[in-house]
Amino acid sequence: MRLLIRDIKTLVQIEERPTSMVSGSAMADLPSIDNAFLLLENGYIADFGAMENCPEYADKIINASGKMVFPTWCDSHTHLVYAGSREGEFVDRIRGLTYEEITRRGGGIMNSAKRLRDTPAEVLLENAYQRLLEVQSYGTGALEIKSGYGLNLDSELKMLRVIQRLKTMTEMTIKATFLGAHVIPQEYKENRTAYVDLIVDQMLPRIAEEGLADYCDVFCEKVAFSVAETERIIAAGQKYGLKAKIHTNQFNSMGGIQAAAKYDALSVDHLEVVNEEEIDCLKANKKMMSTLLPSAPFFLNDHYPPARKMIDAGLAVALATDFNPGSTPSGRMPFVLSLACVKMKMTPEEAINAATINGAYAIEEQTRLGSITRGKLANVFITKPMPSVAYMPYSFGTDLIETVIIKGKVI
Numbered sequence: 001m002r003l004l005i006r007d008i009k010t011l012v013q014i015e016e017r018p019t020s021m022v023s024g025s026a027m028a029d030l031p032s033i034d035n036a037f038l039l040l041e042n043g044y045i046a047d048f049g050a051m052e053n054c055p056e057y058a059d060k061i062i063n064a065s066g067k068m069v070f071p072t073w074c075d076s077h078t079h080l081v082y083a084g085s086r087e088g089e090f091v092d093r094i095r096g097l098t099y100e101e102i103t104r105r106g107g108g109i110m111n112s113a114k115r116l117r118d119t120p121a122e123v124l125l126e127n128a129y130q131r132l133l134e135v136q137s138y139g140t141g142a143l144e145i146k147s148g149y150g151l152n153l154d155s156e157l158k159m160l161r162v163i164q165r166l167k168t169m170t171e172m173t174i175k176a177t178f179l180g181a182h183v184i185p186q187e188y189k190e191n192r193t194a195y196v197d198l199i200v201d202q203m204l205p206r207i208a209e210e211g212l213a214d215y216c217d218v219f220c221e222k223v224a225f226s227v228a229e230t231e232r233i234i235a236a237g238q239k240y241g242l243k244a245k246i247h248t249n250q251f252n253s254m255g256g257i258q259a260a261a262k263y264d265a266l267s268v269d270h271l272e273v274v275n276e277e278e279i280d281c282l283k284a285n286k287k288m289m290s291t292l293l294p295s296a297p298f299f300l301n302d303h304y305p306p307a308r309k310m311i312d313a314g315l316a317v318a319l320a321t322d323f324n325p326g327s328t329p330s331g332r333m334p335f336v337l338s339l340a341c342v343k344m345k346m347t348p349e350e351a352i353n354a355a356t357i358n359g360a361y362a363i364e365e366q367t368r369l370g371s372i373t374r375g376k377l378a379n380v381f382i383t384k385p386m387p388s389v390a391y392m393p394y395s396f397g398t399d400l401i402e403t404v405i406i407k408g409k410v411i
């Protein structure tokens with residue numbers, strides 16, 4: 001099956017030779033071709049170039065005049081599987097409580113855990129699948145999805161099995177992350193060590209045995225897990241071949257970045273609060289992606305990660321949604337890009353690199369996704385007519401994505 005997209009106003013994010021990520025000043029470059037064609041064959045990108053070299057034959061031809069074609073977004077940090085919603089806490093915050101205060105009262109993540117434990121897997125699956133279809137319509141072609149609302153063996157397994165079933169229901173690329181260490185559940189408040197023991201001695205071996213996770217995550221924060229607990233869990237995950245992707249520095253600098261670096265984590269995520277020493281640590285560990293989630297501080301009315309400072313220091317950053325019922329009830333990658341530009345002073349080109357190739361790196365899919373490169377998966381979207389690339393983050397809240405193609409199939 002040959003699908004030809006022709007007369008493309010701008011074909012965005014092309015790479016003649018694949019790179020694994022872009023960092024620092026290189027993030028400002030977004031190689032593109034005006035008046036271009038893109039040929040997709042059997043689910044892969046077969047060729048692309050200027051219209052003067054456009055092939056004539058194809059099984060299906062789409063005319064994209066006035067429109068742009070992008071590689072789909074790689075949303076490398078989500079909590080897509082959850083039960084219920086938490087708009088009560090949203091109102092509590094409007095009235096003055098903070099996210100951390102709500103967590104300490106047993107709300108927050110524990111609130112979602114109580115609901116998830118009582119929700120059948122079939123219901124979780126159906127709700128998550130609807131969210132998946134929704135984010136796909138926003139141009140997302142790959143997702144990382146975390147557990148972390150089970151917080152006991154059975155319910156963590158239930159979540160991870162739902163993620164495993166989601167993988168079979170879509171052409172999208174999905175990676176599963178075990179986040180048993182999301183918060184200390186109520187019943188272990190007086191005995192934290194027993195909960196960490198449960199994760200290390202029972203949850204991880206079982207999850208590894210069933211092959212249910214690709215990565216292991218810990219929420220390293222004052223309201224969640226200490227650095228010592230985080231290190232213990234990362235080390236245990238590593239024994240089963242699970243690389244770490246760590247929630248850290250959302251509210252406090254307490255050594256989470258350094259702990260992640262010590263264990264060669266794949267990414268550190270959030271980073272709303274980052275000091276000089278931590279920037280130095282990130283500079284010394286450039287294989288570890290810094291994943292920024294600006295929808296979370298938007299929704300919590302908190303401060304944003306110092307993206308400008310990080311990129312100017314030569315670092316790579318990725319952008320993801322953090323889609324979850326507490327801090328980010330939204331999976332809109334285009335809105336994340338707008339926030340990155342407006343609130344973090346990233347340029348549109350930097351934001352697009354962060355949401356495509358760098359997001360792909362953060363789920364180890366950079367050889368198959370994240371750019372328009374011959375041989376990569378045919379995951380692309382066609383926009384509505386647009387005057388320029390900057391129009392994408394500029395027109396925040398407007399749906400600009402017209403056609404989504406995953407593995408060569410028009411969705």
Ligand code: NIG
Nearest residue numbers: 109219296322324325326327
């Ligand atoms: O990434 N910070 C920890 N975890 C999620 C929020 C989870 C929740 O509040 O349900 C986050 O923001």
Ligand code: FE
Nearest residue numbers: 077079247322
């Ligand atoms: Fe998160």
